[in-house]
Amino acid sequence: MYFKPLLNILITPVEYAFDFFRAFSWSKASPFCPKQKQLHYDILLLAHTVEKGLSVSKPREGFGRVKILNLLHFLSLYQDDWSRFPLEKSYGCLKSYLDWNTSKGVELGDFGDKIYAFLQRCEQLGLEPKGGVKHISNSSLQNNPAAQAFLKARFSSRRFQPDKVDPDILSEIVEIARRSPSQCNRQSGRIHYYSRFEDIDRLLRLQGGAEEFRESVPNLFVISSEISAWSGFKARSQAYVDGALLAMQILNACQSLGLGACPLNLAVSNYKELKICEAGGISKGERLIMMIAFGFPEPTGLVVARSERMCTADLLTCH
Incomplete structure (x- = not known):
């Protein structure tokens, strides 16, 4: 026991x-x-x-x-x-x-x-300047009830249609996701995409937590973060922070584009993590954050886990 x-x-x-x-x-x-x-x-x-x-x-x-x-x-x-x-x-x-x-x-x-x-x-060199500052008008910071309703409506979907995601939609997901914050704008997060059944099946078997719907996953992301973006003991957890922020932005991007998505944890041993890296063609210099199964959800009668959240009083501590 x-x-x-x-x-x-x-x-x-x-x-x-x-x-x-x-x-x-x-x-x-x-x-x-x-x-x-x-x-x-x-x-x-x-x-x-x-x-x-x-x-x-x-x-x-x-x-x-x-x-x-x-x-x-x-x-x-x-x-x-x-x-x-x-x-x-x-x-x-x-x-x-x-x-x-x-x-x-x-x-x-x-x-x-x-x-x-x-x-x-x-x-x-013919380069384009891409850093510096930009000016934001006050209107962009106004209260936005529509955005609030969208964020509150997110859910995890485990029922997908068999279609692969169009390259244009995939590009738009990444375009939205690359706006996610990262420590000192290092942008250590990486997105690995898989659409071939044999690749998805092999990766999800190693992940081990999607057995009940593994065969119906048409698209899969593996989110990672480069270790080489960090150094020293103070930053020992930052790869996971950067990667998790990127993953959350991807989940929101999927929902904004009419896609269902389900985050899948990668709480695995180093041995299993390196096996996933090998199977997915991912550098061993990247820490794996999570997988995201995604695709077009079933069009009618979709059933998802309610996943009730704790009340705000339990979540928030005012000091």
Whole structure:
């Protein structure tokens, strides 16, 4: 009666040891992490500090000099054939930074010249600036009862029509999902999509929690988060936070597009997680967050779990 719970407790340190081994092998601070991947996330992190500095109510003239010099150093080492996004984001951030200081009459001297040289490099590469700040009108922050009703109406569907999702709908799901927040805008989350029956069947057998409807799942996401976006003990859980936010946005995106979706937990051992990575062609440098079965729900008479929530008084503690 007590053997299985006791065994689970005894195995826990072993699993934590595997967690450490995977973090040591793949984290941004690891000597085994590819240099360009390290630079990718270092650049995104520092570029976002520029955006944050420009978005406060009273930016300080010439702020962030040390961090921007570090950013420019990382950019000088970064190879644009790895991924252009860090360059595009930095391009927009530093252009906004230079424009804002110019508008205030701030003389940046040699520091400003270094920023300008990077902007010229981006122009020569034909890049589009994708960072910086944007202005939001007050109307976008008004009370929105329709949005509230939509969010309250979400449910998990386990009954699907056999159709595969059209590529345009799939692209729209990802377009919505990529707006999900992430710590310092690292965007460590990844979305893996499967539509072939044999792939879905193999992955769901490994997941083990969808046996009663596994054969009727026409589309499947596996949500993951790159370990290399993080380093140090303070960020030991952040891959899961980023990945979970991305997964929630995907669930809302599915419902907004008329699709049913069901999140499937991946509370599995490291051994099983790596087996899923292997079966799904996913890098072992990614932590798996959850699977999401989705598709067009049965058109009439759909039955779903009520899944009643606890009352707000039990959920909320006011301090």
